[in-house]
Amino acid sequence: MILDVDPASPVPAYEQVRSQLAEMILAGALPAGHRLPPIRQLAADLGLAPGTVGRVYQELEASGLVISRVRHGTTVAAGAKASASVKNEQTADAARSFALASRRLGLSLDDAIAALRTSWDAVPDSH
Amino acid sequence: MIEAMATSPFAVILMIALGIAIVGLIVGIAAPRPLTRERVEKFAERQRLLMTSVNGPLIVAALATTHRWRRFGLAAGFILALLWAMREGEFRIDFLAMFLGWFVGAIVAEWRINSPAQTGRRRADLRPRTPATFLTPYAMRCLWVVSAALVATGIAAGVGSIGTPVTRPDWLVTTFMTLVVAVALWAVSRRVVDRPRPSDPDFAVADAALRRNSFAIIAGSAVALSAWPITAYIMAITLQWGRPEVGALISFVGWFFLMVTGWAVGQQPSDRPAEAAA
Numbered sequence: 001m002i003l004d005v006d007p008a009s010p011v012p013a014y015e016q017v018r019s020q021l022a023e024m025i026l027a028g029a030l031p032a033g034h035r036l037p038p039i040r041q042l043a044a045d046l047g048l049a050p051g052t053v054g055r056v057y058q059e060l061e062a063s064g065l066v067i068s069r070v071r072h073g074t075t076v077a078a079g080a081k082a083s084a085s086v087k088n089e090q091t092a093d094a095a096r097s098f099a100l101a102s103r104r105l106g107l108s109l110d111d112a113i114a115a116l117r118t119s120w121d122a123v124p125d126s127h
Numbered sequence: 128m129i130e131a132m133a134t135s136p137f138a139v140i141l142m143i144a145l146g147i148a149i150v151g152l153i154v155g156i157a158a159p160r161p162l163t164r165e166r167v168e169k170f171a172e173r174q175r176l177l178m179t180s181v182n183g184p185l186i187v188a189a190l191a192t193t194h195r196w197r198r199f200g201l202a203a204g205f206i207l208a209l210l211w212a213m214r215e216g217e218f219r220i221d222f223l224a225m226f227l228g229w230f231v232g233a234i235v236a237e238w239r240i241n242s243p244a245q246t247g248r249r250r251a252d253l254r255p256r257t258p259a260t261f262l263t264p265y266a267m268r269c270l271w272v273v274s275a276a277l278v279a280t281g282i283a284a285g286v287g288s289i290g291t292p293v294t295r296p297d298w299l300v301t302t303f304m305t306l307v308v309a310v311a312l313w314a315v316s317r318r319v320v321d322r323p324r325p326s327d328p329d330f331a332v333a334d335a336a337l338r339r340n341s342f343a344i345i346a347g348s349a350v351a352l353s354a355w356p357i358t359a360y361i362m363a364i365t366l367q368w369g370r371p372e373v374g375a376l377i378s379f380v381g382w383f384f385l386m387v388t389g390w391a392v393g394q395q396p397s398d399r400p401a402e403a404a405a
Binding site: 001002003004005006007008021024030034035036037038040041042044045046047073 | 245247248249250251252253254255256320321322323324326
């Protein structure tokens with residue numbers, strides 16, 4: 001269960017963390033009751049300000065994905081896992097974005113699949 | 128006697144020479160020196176770590192820091208205790224002071240160890256780190272037992288010392304110093320746990336091994352240091368019962384047992400291979 005932040009990405013670090021955590025929770029990779037790292041620990045590991053990670057946890061709590069309690073930390077909320085239809089919709093959105101980018105670069109279908117295979121092997125397993 | 132000696136030129140020269148010798152001794156013991164290969168291999172074997180050309184320098188740097196500061200602390204403890212005894216006109220080697228000095232050096236070393244500088248992508252494990260992440264089950268059991276014994280004897284001695292002018296001040300001093308050491312142990316544990324985890328998998332594996340080693344030392348030190356307050360409380364209890372000779376015997380056995388157990392906890396090999404996700 002690894003979070004990955006790219007400081008060179010145009011996407012703000014806060015959004016990278018929030019979206020990855022939300023995806024993992026909705027996909028069931030982070031089960032209900034799983035305790036997330038303390039804010040200071042996650043912030044130190046990612047090289048972010050504690051306030052940034054705190055904001056991520058607050059927004060995830062506002063979305064109903066996590067629960068924060070004093071002395072118990074932040075845990076994944078029960079019932080947060082996405083339904084199959086939501087997962088399918090998210091997968092279709094990601095595939096469409098990739099297809100559009102490949103078309104713009106003039107790649108063939110085989111080249112696009114080869115690039116996807118390379119990235120699939122390089123990205124760490126988040127389960 | 129020392130005050131009388133200090134007035135003579137010979138005594139002044141002797142004191143200066145002694146001071147230079149003491150400084151030289153501290154510098155000599157604490158000076159940076161290369162780690163032996165044997166020591167590094169012993170660490171890798173104990174932590175079940177595969178050393179590579181990538182994580183090797185990190186391991187060597189951290190081990191060199193800890194060894195240097197522990198040596199400095201040991202030397203400082205020995206010398207300060209000796210000077211204190213000389214102030215009272217005695218010549219005494221205080222092993223407790225030496226161990227306390229070594230322990231303070233070990234704590235300072237943990238504060239000085241930093242994670243390697245990181246650039247590029249950052250990765251974080253979503254499993255929280257706690258001291259239990261890095262402690263063996265044996266170390267955890269020892270800590271629980273020792274903590275329970277400390278609390279039980281402390282309460283018993285404290286209750287017995289109420290209204291007793293002889294043992295009450297000692298109980299207060301012992302309890303205060305115990306709390307100071309406990310806070311120091313807690314603070315250094317937090318420092319080791321909260322240190323940023325390296326993103327590079329090779330570094331992360333080595334980092335996990337270093338944290339396990341640190342916690343083995345911290346836990347072993349805690350068990351060994353508990354000998355002082357526990358035996359002090361037992362002595363106070365038996366004194367209140369009018370059986371100080373029983374307290375002396377129990378204290379002697381207790382000191383030996385806790386020191387040996389503390390050493391065993393500190394030297395115990397890791398119960399699992401070092402892995403990136405810890």
